[in-house]
Amino acid sequence: MKYKRNIGLAYAFSFSLSLSFTHGIWMIYLAGKGFSLVHLGLLEAFFHVTSFLMEVPTGSVADIWGRKASRIAGRLCYGLSLIFMFHGTTFLLQVVAFMLSALGYNLESGAGDALLYDSLLLDGDEGRYIKVKGNDELINQIGSILSFLLGGYLASLNFGIAFYATVGSAVLGFFIALFFIEPELEKAEIQRKMSLPGSVLFSLKSQILDSGKVFRKTPRIGFFILFSESLFAFMVCQFFYLQNHWTNLGYSPAIIGMVFSLHAAIAAVFSVKAHAIEKIIGQRGLLVCCPLMLLLTLWGVALTPYSMVFYTLSASIEGLLIPTISTYLNQLIPSRFRATILSFQSMAYSLFMIAIFPLVGLIGNLASLNHAFTLLSSIATMLVIPYLVMLSKQKR
Template sequence: MKMNYKEGLKKNVSKNYLFLFLNNFGVTQGVWMIYLASRGLSLTEIGILEAIFHITSFLMEIPTGAVADIWGRRISRIAGRAVQLISAILIVYSNSYIGFVIGFIFSALSYNLESGAGDALIYDSLKEIREEESYMKISGKNEVIMQLAQTCGLILGGFLYNYSYIYAYGVSIVITIIAMVQALFFTEPKIKMEVQEKSFNTLKSQVVDSFNIIRKNKRLAFLILSSQGIFMFNTSIFFYFQNYLSDKGISKGIIGIILAISALAAAILASQGHKIEKKIGERAILAVLPIIMSLCIWGVALSRYHYIFFLAINCIESLIFVVVGDYINKLIPSDKRATILSMASMIFSFYMIIIFPIIGKLGDVFSLEVAFEILAIVANIIAIINLIVFIKRGE
């Protein structure tokens, strides 16, 4: 029986590859902003929807992370796919702005339930079989799987949307159902909680203890704050880039291909993350790459070869995601892992609540080119602050 449990933990890694592929096969990811615009929404209204998504995420990240730690990471993943199914149906069939708002709230909850739970499930599976040192390499493979899935989804989504958005969302709903069923077959790691009663007090204690771990560990706090800022810039560029290209007269199919190529390039680089980290070291990854990324945002805004700079931003973000994810997990105790990872995602949501609607408003009042220029200025300032903090900490 013990051997079967260990084998189940080991198989979690390969099962996770399939789950990640299904979960990231984003048929609607490359067209949802164009779809909402086609339903009559302005960039400001779309920006507000995304802000609502992140407000929900901000409020629910910690509770859902604690749920994953206390009640189980597998259960959290299953629930996440079920809620995502509801979200997709709402967004397709809504005929009012409030319907879209509710759909985005459910979408945020699905993100929350997966955020932290998935990484915690795999890291602790490896930890129990004493193979956690392989996490960065496996994380690199995970990123490849996610980016490949995203590549396929973007191409298919662009193709389907040329015929009907119903086709794209229909495929998305089917894939979500398959992912929900597949999540049933994970083996739950046996994490020893300090308290056995799964009550509200347990939940409260879990959150407070997790926050104190971050507060006392300055390195962990720095990694979380800096990395989530980088993810925020990449996400903002990625979504508004769809409308940016559409405004330039580029077809939906070509937009899908451009996004897909950038995802594929990011996947290739991420797969080598563990090797790159050994060669260039933590200093270059945490201090230099954010500066390069901030300069690339200027390239997106001003250069005629904006797609090349967009590709570079995606590649840098993927590399940082793989490497910093390993750094962070090594600093977190198992029984607090999902909660702390969710706290990191909460920081990301906080950033997005501020930035995303501002970009939309600037795009409506001026242009997305101007919005990207202002975003580049903000990115430059934050990258310099990040470098100063890194140097002062004596990294």
């Protein structure tokens, strides 16, 4: 069990990753600095445009130079982004902050799951992945609970404390990543003999072409990616704009942090029970129930005065999807292309966010956030209904 140490380190890294004390307050902070909802929507769009453009290159970084190197670089970019965000007084500086944050996200997005799965695979223990991933998500949600509670409290004292405490968690993750054992995977001999620029260009070309072959051979990969990332995009849009919505309703950052903490706690419970629930209702049951649950919660937030209740209910979708979809995809993807294809998953998420997030901010600025949430629910309904029809026509 050469790579067993990576599992414990991955849990510790996930915990440091989840200690983002600014995650539930950054929109409140930037709005307080004078940035409008349109500005916030554009900044998030810049994040996802950068993420979309850099996903495959950063996935190639993980496949060529290693998952460990990618995770180390990701923590450095994220720490710098927080410093720019806190001190940036102009829109341009905030754009830089969000682009650095996107790079940090890209460098982690495919490398994290790839390192975890390949470590188990090389030890001949990949059958435990869904349980290990569920535990990983549990630890992530525990960290999120602490972050939301402490982040809201720290923000009520001083936003600077929250930002620099998060920088500290990024530094902690950097040092944890130094101790990962890089999985020894087969790499093409031609790449080893190339110069650094040549290796990058070769990787981009070959990884995209070869990954396309994997998609054609196993179309379920694309189906799972589109399914999960569309749902995540709707949930994340709701999460960010609810920060401002609840602030406008008179709730303090501390109260908002408590609601987000409860959401994370419910997601944690469902993440560790995901493998058991999947055994009961099956893969198709999850693919049907999750989008229907999403529509219920989106419309509940938009049309009722119980937005906090319905948002909390949506945690069950998050908890179920993260370990189960990750398991399905990793079982279908060859190790050599794992980080790159998982990067396509993040690209799909970015495309959904680029299309939806600025539009919600614009409607919120021109009309109200209630109107924006109604629009979000309508778009989700228009996408989910044909998705369910398509699912019903597919073979099991």
